Amino acid sequence: MQKSSIEAIVEQALQDGYLTPAMEAEVGRICDSAFELSVEEYMALDRLMGSLLTGEVVAVPRKQFINVMEELVLAESVARVAEIESATNTVLDLGDIAAYALNRLPPLYATTEEGAAYQRKRALAELQTLITQQVKEAIDRSLDRPKFFPERAGIEPKPQEGVLSQLNNLLQAYAPEFEDKSHP
Template sequence: MSVMSIGKIVEQALQDGYLTPGMEAEVGRVCDHASELSIEEYMALDRLMGALLTGEVVAVPRKQFINVMEELVLTEAIARVAEIEATSESSLDVGDIAAYALNRLPPLYATTEEGATYQRQRAQDELQELIAQQVGEAISRNIARSNSGTVLTKTTGNELLSQVSALLQAYAPSYEQKA
């Protein structure tokens, strides 16, 4: 969402009947970055508060649903990574592995616990092999990347700076910082 004025956001919320998390965040950003709000902005915020209190505008919760695929992939990734790390010197990034696999798998959204149970069962019946395959591919890529020496290890200050510098030189040799 591009930067909008509080007035425009309130106008949109009143028109739609909903205040989305994005709109709410934008109002927060405007309020945080303004040294002081104008009378119009205060009036718009007052109008929004009134509309929220009467139910004319409904605030949409940040997360009304869950993606069951996230928990299935994380469970698979954690189990496989723990196995690998227990039998080798490899240190793998579960977050990177899960993100890689999730980007290659269908989402399985649910809004209720019953829906989540249904999606879990469906995934076990139809998608377990695909989940295992994508997590396996993600692990292979993670290991290959860490073996090629292009992974930043947990370090401090100057060590991290020299690692980033080496990476930039390797991947962007013609890059020059403009003053």
């Protein structure tokens, strides 16, 4: 019998000593989409949980970061859309406008408040004209676009109620400070 993806991921984590966010997401995807997990898959998840609790495998935390460009584009988009909507009876899709502009602007990622402040200052000094231009172009395109596919569904966050979420909650309950104390 060929190993399941969960078993392969667990073996890789045990071999490497790390469970990456991508590996965690793939296990979650498999668990959420499976009608029923096999005994082998449950055993692999149990082995992973035990390894995480003992420190044999370390869960690599997701890096906390922001794209400062998103907040700058959103602020510009909100201001321009509000002007148009208050002066006309036109309703614009703020998400479409921001996404269009963001796809044409450089990302400005930061992992600290100081880094974010630097990126904001840099963007306002060097990129504000480009931000304004891209938001204007996004609005112009949105106003000129025919109303195709009115049944479009927006992207909504998926609930985290799968097996992996339960595993994460269990690990947090039994070892809430584990990563902080064992890895300075």
